[in-house]
Amino acid sequence: MSRKFALAGPLLALAGPAYAAGPIEAGARQATNWTAIIIFAGFVLLTLGITYWAAQRTRTAKDFYAAGGGVSGLQNGLAIAGDYMSAASFLGITALVYAGGYYGLIYSIGFLVGWPIIMFLMAEPLRNLGRFTFADVASYRLAATPMRAMAATGTLVTVAFYLIAQMVGAGQLIELLFGLPYLYAVVVVGVLMIIYVTFGGMIATTWVQLIKACLLLGGSTLISILVLAQFGFDFNALIAKAVELHSKHDAILGPGPAVANPINAFSLGIALMFGTAGLPHILMRFFTVKDAKEARKSVFWATTFIGYFYILTFIIGFGAIVLVLPNGIYHDGGDVTKGLLGGANMPAIHLAHAVGGDLMKGFIAAVAFATILAVVSGLTLSGASAVSHDLYASVIRRGNVDEGTEVRVSRVTTLVLGVVAIILGVVFEKINVAFMVGLAFAVAASANFPVLLLSMLWKGLTTRGAVIGGWVGLISAVGLTIVSPAIWELVLGHPKGTAWFPYVSPALFTMPLSFLCCYVFSVTDKSARGAREQAAYEAQYVRSQTGIGIDAAAAH
Amino acid sequence: MDDKMLARIQGDPNYQSLVKERTSFGWTMSIITLVLYFGYITIVAFAPSLIAAKISGDITVGIILGAGLIVLSILLTGIYVVRANSRYDDLTRAIVASATGAVR
Numbered sequence: 001m002s003r004k005f006a007l008a009g010p011l012l013a014l015a016g017p018a019y020a021a022g023p024i025e026a027g028a029r030q031a032t033n034w035t036a037i038i039i040f041a042g043f044v045l046l047t048l049g050i051t052y053w054a055a056q057r058t059r060t061a062k063d064f065y066a067a068g069g070g071v072s073g074l075q076n077g078l079a080i081a082g083d084y085m086s087a088a089s090f091l092g093i094t095a096l097v098y099a100g101g102y103y104g105l106i107y108s109i110g111f112l113v114g115w116p117i118i119m120f121l122m123a124e125p126l127r128n129l130g131r132f133t134f135a136d137v138a139s140y141r142l143a144a145t146p147m148r149a150m151a152a153t154g155t156l157v158t159v160a161f162y163l164i165a166q167m168v169g170a171g172q173l174i175e176l177l178f179g180l181p182y183l184y185a186v187v188v189v190g191v192l193m194i195i196y197v198t199f200g201g202m203i204a205t206t207w208v209q210l211i212k213a214c215l216l217l218g219g220s221t222l223i224s225i226l227v228l229a230q231f232g233f234d235f236n237a238l239i240a241k242a243v244e245l246h247s248k249h250d251a252i253l254g255p256g257p258a259v260a261n262p263i264n265a266f267s268l269g270i271a272l273m274f275g276t277a278g279l280p281h282i283l284m285r286f287f288t289v290k291d292a293k294e295a296r297k298s299v300f301w302a303t304t305f306i307g308y309f310y311i312l313t314f315i316i317g318f319g320a321i322v323l324v325l326p327n328g329i330y331h332d333g334g335d336v337t338k339g340l341l342g343g344a345n346m347p348a349i350h351l352a353h354a355v356g357g358d359l360m361k362g363f364i365a366a367v368a369f370a371t372i373l374a375v376v377s378g379l380t381l382s383g384a385s386a387v388s389h390d391l392y393a394s395v396i397r398r399g400n401v402d403e404g405t406e407v408r409v410s411r412v413t414t415l416v417l418g419v420v421a422i423i424l425g426v427v428f429e430k431i432n433v434a435f436m437v438g439l440a441f442a443v444a445a446s447a448n449f450p451v452l453l454l455s456m457l458w459k460g461l462t463t464r465g466a467v468i469g470g471w472v473g474l475i476s477a478v479g480l481t482i483v484s485p486a487i488w489e490l491v492l493g494h495p496k497g498t499a500w501f502p503y504v505s506p507a508l509f510t511m512p513l514s515f516l517c518c519y520v521f522s523v524t525d526k527s528a529r530g531a532r533e534q535a536a537y538e539a540q541y542v543r544s545q546t547g548i549g550i551d552a553a554a555a556h
Numbered sequence: 557m558d559d560k561m562l563a564r565i566q567g568d569p570n571y572q573s574l575v576k577e578r579t580s581f582g583w584t585m586s587i588i589t590l591v592l593y594f595g596y597i598t599i600v601a602f603a604p605s606l607i608a609a610k611i612s613g614d615i616t617v618g619i620i621l622g623a624g625l626i627v628l629s630i631l632l633t634g635i636y637v638v639r640a641n642s643r644y645d646d647l648t649r650a651i652v653a654s655a656t657g658a659v660r
Binding site: 102105106108109110112113115116117119120121124235236239240243250251253254255256259260261262265266269273293296297299300303304307310311314538539542543545546547548549 | 557562565566571574575578581582583585586589590592593594596597600601602604605607608610612613614615616618619622623625626627629630632633634636637640641645648651652655656
C-alpha cells in the first residue's frame with residue numbers, strides 16, 4: 001500500500017477528488033444529506049436564473065466565446081480562480097496533508113507559481129493577439145489549418161482528460177456526500193453543464209465561476225478561522241498537536257518519500273508550473289476582458305485569490321489531522337485506526353463537520369459539488385470552442401462560415417461533449433482515473449505551452465517547427481504517461497516495476513523535447529512560407545506590445 | 557496594420573523604450589520566480605531534512621518557505637501591475653496616439 005501510494009500520490013491532488021487511496025467501495029454511500037441538497041439546489045436555481053439572463057445577452061460569437069469582452073479584471077481574476085481551484089485542490093490537497101503532512105503543500109505551492117510567469121511573459125500579448133481561443137494566437141502569423149488542427153487537438157486532449165477526472169470525481173463525491181446514486185450525479189452534472197454553456201455561453205460560465213469562487217473562498221476561510229479558534233489562533237500550537245497525533249509524528253513536516261527521487265520532484269515541479277500556462281480553459285478567460293491592462297489585472301487578482309486559498313490549505317490540512325484523525329465518529333466502525341467514512345478524500349468534509357456541525361458539512365458538500373460543476377462548464381466551453389472556432393470554422397470550412405453558424409456548431413458540440421462526458425463518467429466509474437489530470441497538465445506543459453510561448457516571443461518560429469514541436473510534445477507526453485507506473489501498473493495491471501518510464505510525470509523530458517523540436521524544425525525550415533512567417537513577426541510583435549488593431553482599439 | 561504604420565511605430569522612441577523596458581523587466585521577474593521556485597524544489601529533492609527543520613516551536617523551514625513563495629508570487633505580480641499601470645500604459649497611450657493620429 002505504501003508503495004502504491006508513493007507512485008500514485010503525486011498525481012492525486014491533480015486528479016479527481018475521489019482517489020486518494022484507490023476506488024471507494026460502493027457500500028460507503030452515506031444517508032441522504034438534506035442540508036447539502038437544499039444549499040446546492042439554491043446554487044442551481046441562482047445559476048439557472050443567471051443563465052436565463054445571460055442567454056438574453058448572448059447574441060454574437062464574441063458574446064458566446066468571450067462574454068462580449070466586457071468582463072472586468074477583478075471579475076475575471078475571480079472567475080479564473082474559480083476555474084482553477086477545482087475540488088481536487090480543496091479535497092485532494094487536504095487529503096494529501098491529512099495522509100502525509102507537508103507533502104500535500106508542495107502541490108499548493110506548485111499550483112500557484114505558474115501564475116507570475118503567465119503575468120510576466122504571456123498575459124498581455126495573449127490578449128492583444130487572440131480573440132476566442134489560444135489557437136488564434138498560435139496561428140496569428142502561421143498557417144491556420146495545420147496550427148489550428150494541432151492546437152485544437154491539444155485542447156481536446158487536455159479537456160478530455162480533465163473532464164473525465166472531474167466527472168468521475170463528481171459521481172463518487174456526490175454519491176458519498178448527498179447519498180445519491182453515481183449515475184444520477186453524473187447525469188445531473190452533465191445536464192446542468194449543457195444548460196449553462198449552450199444557453200448562456202461564456203457570460204453564464206463566468207458568473208457560475210464567480211459565485212463558486214466566492215463560495216469556496218468563503219467556506220475555506222470559515223473553516224480555517226474555526227480551526228484556528230480552537231488553538232487560540234496559534235498556528236504553532238496547531239502544528240505541534242498535529243505532530244503529536246499523527247502516526248508519522250515529526251515526519252509529517254518533511255516532503256515525504258514520493259518526491260525523494262529528484263527527477264520526480266523536478267518533473268512534477270515543471271508540470272505544475274508550466275501546465276498552468278497551457279490549460280486551454282484558463283487561457284480562454286483572457287479573451288473575456290477588453291484589453292491588456294484588464295488581462296494583467298486579472299492575473300493579479302487570480303494570483304491573489306488562488307494564493308490566499310492555498311495558504312488556507314496549510315491550516316485546513318493540519319486542522320484535519322488534529323480534529324478528524326483522533327475522532328472515532330469519522331472512521332469506519334468508530335475505530336480511529338480504520339479508514340475514514342466515505343474514503344480517503346473526505347478529511348475536508350469531516351473537518352467541516354468537526355468545526356461547524358451538520359450545517360457546515362452540508363454547506364461544504366454543496367460547495368464541493370458546485371465547484372465541480374463550474375470547472376466542468378469551463379472545460380466544456382473550451383472544448384466546444386476548439387471544435388467550432390478552430391476545427392470547424394478554420395480547418396474544415398477554411399474560414400468561409402458566418403458567426404451564427406459557428407456559434408450553432410459550438411452549441412451542438414457542447415451538447416455532444418456533455419453526453420460524451422456523461423458516458424465517459426459511467427465508463428470510467430470503476431477505473432482509477434488518478435493519472436488523468438496529471439496527464440492533462442503534462443500535455444498542457446508539453447504541447448500547448450511551448451508552441452504558444454514561442455509563437456508570441458520568438459521571431460524564428462515557423463509553421464513547420466510549431467506543428468512538429470506541438471505534435472511531438474503531445475504524443476510524447478501521452479505516450480510516456482501510458483508507459484508510466486500510474487497507467488502501466490495501476491490501471492493496465494502489469495506487474496510492478498515493468499513500466500518503461502519510471503517517473504511520475506513526463507514533463508521534465510517532454511517539455512524540453514517540444515521546445516527543441518520547435519527550434520530545430522524552424523531554423524532548418526528554408527521554405528518561402530517559413531520566410532514569410534518570420535517576416536510577419538514584426539507586425540505581430542508591434543500589435544502584441546501595443547494592442548493596436550484589437551477589437552476594442554478598433555472601435556474608436 | 558500597413559508597412560508604413562509599422563515602420564512608423566517601430567521608429568517611435570516611445571515604442572523602443574516600451575519594448576526594451578518591458579522585455580527586460582518581464583524576463584528579470586520571470587527569472588526571479590523560476591530561481592525561487594526551482595531553488596525550493598532543489599531543497600525538496602536534495603535536502604528534505606532542511607524542509608522539516610524547526611525554526612521556532614513547530615514552525616518549520618518548509619512552512620516558512622512555502623508560505624513565503626506564495627506571498628512572494630502575489631507580491632511580484634503586484635509589483636509588475638503597478639509598474640505596468642503607470643510606466644507601460646503611459647508609453648502605450650503615447651504610441652497609439654502618435655500612430656493613429658498620424659493616420660488621420
